[in-house]
Amino acid sequence: MRESGGRPDIAAVAAAAGVSVTTVSHVLSGRRPVSARTRAKVEAVIEELGYRPNPSARSLRTHRSESIALIVPDLTNPFYPLVAAGLQDVLMSSGYLLSVTDAALPSRGLPEVVRHVLARRVDGIVLASYGATDSDIDTIGESGTKLVRLGGRFRAEFGDIVRADDTSGVHDVVSHLIDRGYQRIAFLNGEPHAHPSQIRLEGYERALREAGRPILPGLIHSGTFTRAGGAEGARALLSRSPRPDALVCGNDLIAVGALDVTRQLGLSVPGDVAITGYDDIEAASLITPALTTVLNPAREIGRTCGRLLLDRLAGEYDDTAREIVLAHRLIVRDSS
Amino acid sequence: MRESGGRPDIAAVAAAAGVSVTTVSHVLSGRRPVSARTRAKVEAVIEELGYRPNPSARSLRTHRSESIALIVPDLTNPFYPLVAAGLQDVLMSSGYLLSVTDAALPSRGLPEVVRHVLARRVDGIVLASYGATDSDIDTIGESGTKLVRLGGRFRAEFGDIVRADDTSGVHDVVSHLIDRGYQRIAFLNGEPHAHPSQIRLEGYERALREAGRPILPGLIHSGTFTRAGGAEGARALLSRSPRPDALVCGNDLIAVGALDVTRQLGLSVPGDVAITGYDDIEAASLITPALTTVLNPAREIGRTCGRLLLDRLAGEYDDTAREIVLAHRLIVRDSS
DNA sequence: GCTACGACACAAAACGTTTTGTATTCGGGG
DNA sequence: CCCCGAATACAAAACGTTTTGTGTCGTAGC
Numbered sequence: 246m247r248e249s250g251g252r253p254d255i256a257a258v259a260a261a262a263g264v265s266v267t268t269v270s271h272v273l274s275g276r277r278p279v280s281a282r283t284r285a286k287v288e289a290v291i292e293e294l295g296y297r298p299n300p301s302a303r304s305l306r307t308h309r310s311e312s313i314a315l316i317v318p319d320l321t322n323p324f325y326p327l328v329a330a331g332l333q334d335v336l337m338s339s340g341y342l343l344s345v346t347d348a349a350l351p352s353r354g355l356p357e358v359v360r361h362v363l364a365r366r367v368d369g370i371v372l373a374s375y376g377a378t379d380s381d382i383d384t385i386g387e388s389g390t391k392l393v394r395l396g397g398r399f400r401a402e403f404g405d406i407v408r409a410d411d412t413s414g415v416h417d418v419v420s421h422l423i424d425r426g427y428q429r430i431a432f433l434n435g436e437p438h439a440h441p442s443q444i445r446l447e448g449y450e451r452a453l454r455e456a457g458r459p460i461l462p463g464l465i466h467s468g469t470f471t472r473a474g475g476a477e478g479a480r481a482l483l484s485r486s487p488r489p490d491a492l493v494c495g496n497d498l499i500a501v502g503a504l505d506v507t508r509q510l511g512l513s514v515p516g517d518v519a520i521t522g523y524d525d526i527e528a529a530s531l532i533t534p535a536l537t538t539v540l541n542p543a544r545e546i547g548r549t550c551g552r553l554l555l556d557r558l559a560g561e562y563d564d565t566a567r568e569i570v571l572a573h574r575l576i577v578r579d580s581s
Numbered sequence: 582m583r584e585s586g587g588r589p590d591i592a593a594v595a596a597a598a599g600v601s602v603t604t605v606s607h608v609l610s611g612r613r614p615v616s617a618r619t620r621a622k623v624e625a626v627i628e629e630l631g632y633r634p635n636p637s638a639r640s641l642r643t644h645r646s647e648s649i650a651l652i653v654p655d656l657t658n659p660f661y662p663l664v665a666a667g668l669q670d671v672l673m674s675s676g677y678l679l680s681v682t683d684a685a686l687p688s689r690g691l692p693e694v695v696r697h698v699l700a701r702r703v704d705g706i707v708l709a710s711y712g713a714t715d716s717d718i719d720t721i722g723e724s725g726t727k728l729v730r731l732g733g734r735f736r737a738e739f740g741d742i743v744r745a746d747d748t749s750g751v752h753d754v755v756s757h758l759i760d761r762g763y764q765r766i767a768f769l770n771g772e773p774h775a776h777p778s779q780i781r782l783e784g785y786e787r788a789l790r791e792a793g794r795p796i797l798p799g800l801i802h803s804g805t806f807t808r809a810g811g812a813e814g815a816r817a818l819l820s821r822s823p824r825p826d827a828l829v830c831g832n833d834l835i836a837v838g839a840l841d842v843t844r845q846l847g848l849s850v851p852g853d854v855a856i857t858g859y860d861d862i863e864a865a866s867l868i869t870p871a872l873t874t875v876l877n878p879a880r881e882i883g884r885t886c887g888r889l890l891l892d893r894l895a896g897e898y899d900d901t902a903r904e905i906v907l908a909h910r911l912i913v914r915d916s917s
Numbered sequence: 918g919c920t921a922c923g924a925c926a927c928a929a930a931a932c933g934t935t936t937t938g939t940a941t942t943c944g945g946g947g
Numbered sequence: 948c949c950c951c952g953a954a955t956a957c958a959a960a961a962c963g964t965t966t967t968g969t970g971t972c973g974t975a976g977c
Contacts, residue, residue, distance in 0.1 A: 255964065265927045270965060277966095280925065300702050301646070302963035304637040305932045312680070312701065326662045330683055337682075342701045344648070345681040346673075347666055365648065365678045366636050501867060531837060533869030591934065601957045606935060613936095616955065638933035641962045 253294040262290040273298065304366075312342040313369040313554060314362045316355075318376060320347040322470065322498055323526040324543050328373060328395065331547020339555055341368075348374045355381055363388050369554040371395060371547075375439035379403075391557045393550045397440045399568045405557070406568045407549045411441060411523070414539040414573035415448030415493065418521045421537070422491045422581060423456045427519055430458075431489035433478040433499055435470035442467065445495050445523065464489055468499070475502025483510060483518070490518050491581070497522035497529045500536055504580075519581040534579035542571055589630040598626040609634065640702075648678040649705040649890060650698045652691075654712060656683040658806070658834055659862040660879050664709060664731065667883020675891055677704075684710045691717055699724050705890040707731060707883075711775035711806075715739075727893045729886045733776045735904045741893070742904045743885045747777060747859070750875040750909035751784030751829065754857045757873070758827045758917060759792045763855055766794075767825035769814040769835055771806035778803065781831050781859065800825055804835070811838025819846060819854070826854050827917070833858035833865045836872055840916075855917040870915035878907055 259266045264283060271277045272287045279287075290296075304310045315332055317325040333343050344367065348358045355374055359381050362370065370385055373395035382403050385392050392404040399406050422430050432449045435442045446465070453460050466482050468474035475494060479502065482489055492507075494500035500522030507514055514520055514534055522529055522538035529536040549569055556562055595602045600619060607613045608623045615623075626632075640646045651668055653661040669679050680703065684694045691710055695717050698706065706721055709731035718739050721728050728740040735742050758766050768785045771778045782801070789796050802818050804810035811830060815838065818825055828843075830836035836858030843850055850856055850870055858865055858874035865872040885905055892898055 266964085267927060267966085268925085271926090274965080277926095278924065283925080297700060299641070299963050300700065301637045301640040302932090303965075305635070305641055305934085305963080306965045308932080310637070314678075320662045320666045323659055323662075326656045326659070329681065330656045333683055337697065340697070342650075342680050342698070343682065344678050345665065346679065347669055361673065361676070362678070364633060364636065528864045528867050531864050531868045602934085603936085603957060604955085607956090610935080613956095614954065619955080635933050638962090639935075641933080641964085642935045644962085 252299075253296045255296070255298065258287065258290050258294060258296050261294060262287045309368050309558075310366055311340055312344060312365075312367050313371065314344040314346060314365075314367045315371045316346050316348055316358060316362065316374050318347075318374045319349045319470070320345070321349075322496075323528065324496070324524050324541065325373060327543035328371075328547035328550070331544035331549075332371060332551045333547075334544070335548050335551030335555065341555075348376065356384070359384055363390065366390075368558055369393070371550045371554065372397075375436065375441050391554060393554050393557075395546060395550060399566070401566045404566055405553050406566075407546055407553060407571070408568070409541050409546065409571045409573045411541075411573070412444045412448040412451065414523065414541070414575070415445045416452045417448075417573070417575040418493055418523075418537070418539055419449050419452035420456070421575060421577065422493065422519060422521070423452065423458070425519070425581060427491040427581075429464065429487060429489045430491040430493060431464040431466070431482045433475060433482060433492050433494045433503055434465065434467045435474065435495040435499065437467035439470075441470075442495060449493060470496050470498060472498050472502035472505070475499030475504075476506045477502075479503035479506040483507065483512070488518070492518060492520045494520065494522050497524045497526045497536060497538055500538070500580075501528065501532060504532065504536075515579070515581050521581055525576055529576075530578065537578045537581035538576050540574040540576055542573075546571060588635075589632045591632070591634065594623065594626050594630060594632050597630060598623045645704050645894075646702050647676055648680060648701075648703050649707065650680040650682060650701075650703045651707045652682050652684055652694060652698065652710050654683075654710045655685045655806070656681070657685075658832075659864065660832075660860050660877065661709060663879035664707075664883035664886070667880035667885075668707060668887045669883075670880070671884050671887030671891065677891075684712065692720070695720055699726065702726075704894055705729070707886045707890065708733075711772065711777050727890060729890050729893075731882065731886060735902070737902045740902055741889050742902075743882055743889060743907070744904070745877050745882065745907045745909045747877075747909070748780045748784040748787065750859065750877070750911070751781045752788045753784075753909075753911040754829055754859075754873070754875055755785050755788035756792070757911060757913065758829065758855060758857070759788065759794070761855070761917060763827040763917075765800065765823060765825040766827040766829060767800040767802070767818045769811060769818060769828050769830045769839055770801065770803045771810065771831040771835065773803035775806075777806075778831060785829060806832050806834060808834050808838035808841070811835030811840075812842045813838075815839035815842040819843065819848070824854070828854060828856045830856065830858050833860045833862045833872060833874055836874070836916075837864065837868060840868065840872075851915070851917050857917055861912055865912075866914065873914045873917035874912050876910040876912050878909075882907060 255266055255269050259269045269287055271279050272284050329345050336343050348355050355376050369391040371393050394406045396408040450460050466478040468478045492503050500520050503520055512518055522536045525538045525540040529538045591602055591605050595605045607615050608620050665681050672679050684691050691712050705727040707729050730742045732744040786796050802814040804814045828839050836856050839856050848854055858872045861874045861876040865874045
């Protein structure tokens with residue numbers, strides 16, 4: 246009389262161990278004491294039968310799924326896989342499973358992605374998508390899912406935020422260019438309404454102001470945080486006269502696109518025009534000339550998001566929202 | 582008398598619509614006919630109450646989780662995020678959630694990762710980890726989880742495989758180098774026991790044989806599929822005398838590392854030594870000199886894995902294992 | 918030698934679905 | 948006029964856990 250082919254039940258374990266189902270559950274969870282003898286017996290049976298608790302049943306009872314979701318704007322941007330890796334560094338050891346969703350895919354936009362993720366009832370969400378609207382965030386809030394955002398405007402009712410100090414980062418780059426004597430410093434930005442764009446632009450403006458330089462709207466261009474966006478923006482900016490002699494880019498991808506175009510136009514970098522990026526993705530050091538950029542600690546950001554989320558899930562903190570700001574670092578290479 | 586704060590039940594929906602729970606379920610699943618009037622009423626109530634089925638309860642009954650896992654060896658290698666993106670292209674529209682797990686992380690190795698993923702009872706797994714052992718695959722098989730592998734040795738009992746024709750790919754690269762007159766062509770490989778390493782090496786050997794060239798073991802070096810691995814291998818190979826005049830690398834990351842070292846040694850590429858990669862990650866075209874490599878259609882591979890898995894889950898095919906081979910393409914740039 | 922208490926074990930009630938086995942109702946063919 | 952089947956709705960039994968409320972021992976305190 247074999248136990249049939251199906252996976253064993255908690256009841257099967259209890260029967261084989263000669264105890265009640267409750268006891269097995271307590272052995273598993275440790276929520277009530279179980280004698281050493283009994284525990285050993287139960288554990289032996291579990292091992293022997295190869296019993297694995299059914300997560301759906303468990304989750305149905307406990308209202309938690311032990312899984313969290315990461316929503317990114319573009320998996321193709323190497324910054325985000327690093328965030329994912331950092332997140333996993335932390336989550337894996339706590340037994341959480343990480344789901345990664347790219348919001349830029351053939352989906353009908355972020356609201357759909359959010360619904361999709363929410364339909365799976367994850368315990369927490371790390372939202373790295375700068376396209377998120379208040380309504381998206383509300384949707385998550387109403388569902389009761391814990392939320393940590395990667396950047397964005399800090400508002401108490403919207404939960405925790407982890408970010409790097411982008412404003413200072415760009416400020417440092419621009420100051421560096423000013424020090425090196427660049428005169429007409431242009432800014433090549435990503436999506437104009439995205440929060441990262443805005444705070445990076447702020448850094449640009451602050452640095453110019455501090456140096457007593459004018460802020461010329463004609464030297465500021467917005468597009469998208471992609472290589473293509475950078476190419477298009479560079480074409481626009483470099484065709485102005487007088488021509489800018491430095492292109493400060495909103496991220497490294499933009500800088501790469503700008504570099505493509507600059508080369509096409511027969512301009513030398515950094516001779517005719519300096520180009521800087523942001524993030525310090527691996528490609529930044531590979532490209533020629535190697536890109537002056539700002540290190541954005543992607544992996545550490547991911548880890549921090551993970552820890553924050555875990556703490557929230559464990560109820561470690563009170564409800565006060567937190568904003569954690571991580572250090573950046575200017576990396577000067579050959580493109581400036 | 583409000584419905585309390587909690588999310589509405591299927592029972593709450595039934596009550597509000599004046600029908601039975603069964604009927605609501607049938608409206609949702611369409612497994613039995615429901616009159617148009619009733620259906621409309623129920624749908625209206627669902628909308629109004631904001632009812633969302635509880636996935637745990639559903640999954641407890643149906644034994645399916647509508648989620649699948651992707652296990653990769655290294656998220657830091659830009660090849661894999663692209664695979665993930667391709668997978669999602671396909672899965673998202675079918676309502677599946679994708680979990681991505683990096684097996685190279687602080688985990689205790691692949692077996693642990695596999696257990697971790699299996700503990701969540703995903704419906705299917707895409708296993709892209711070349712470090713997978715037969716035992717890992719067995720574990721997955723026993724759990725009843727559908728499996729599609731990204732590369733690896735094809736064996737009927739191990740399920741489907743999707744891969745590119747790496748042997749031919751490397752063969753084409755090597756033939757190209759021979760055509761260009763390179764004489765001492767070395768091969769700089771990844772993990773020696775990994776399947777991709779073996780079949781790529783095979784392409785190298787085949788091309789040499791076809792050209793009537795000897796295969797010199799001293800010109801073959803194994804390491805890891807990383808930038809560091811490439812650096813170390815290049816150091817070893819380039820210190821031999823006579824020095825190789827071409828380094829065929831097992832993937833682009835290796836090639837980048839090899840390029841680092843070649844430059845350090847003051848050698849010119851492709852003048853003193855040619856370097857080629859494999860995969861055609863974005864960095865391959867960014868680096869200077871731009872890398873001659875083989876396009877490995879990562880995104881399409883991901884899509885194909887997704888489609889295969891979905892078909893399996895839908896029971897579309899019989900049990901016969903399938904191996905799908907995708908086309909590669911030689912891309913000649915400046916490094917050869 | 919009792920009482921009270923700690924340590925341990927158990928039975929049964931949730932958790933929120935899907936699905937199966939029956940009712941009903943209605944219209945049409947014999 | 949009756950019977951039968953199609954169309955539709957319902958009640959109740961799973962699915963596999965966790966958790967609460969009791970119960971039963973021993974054992975220590977008095």
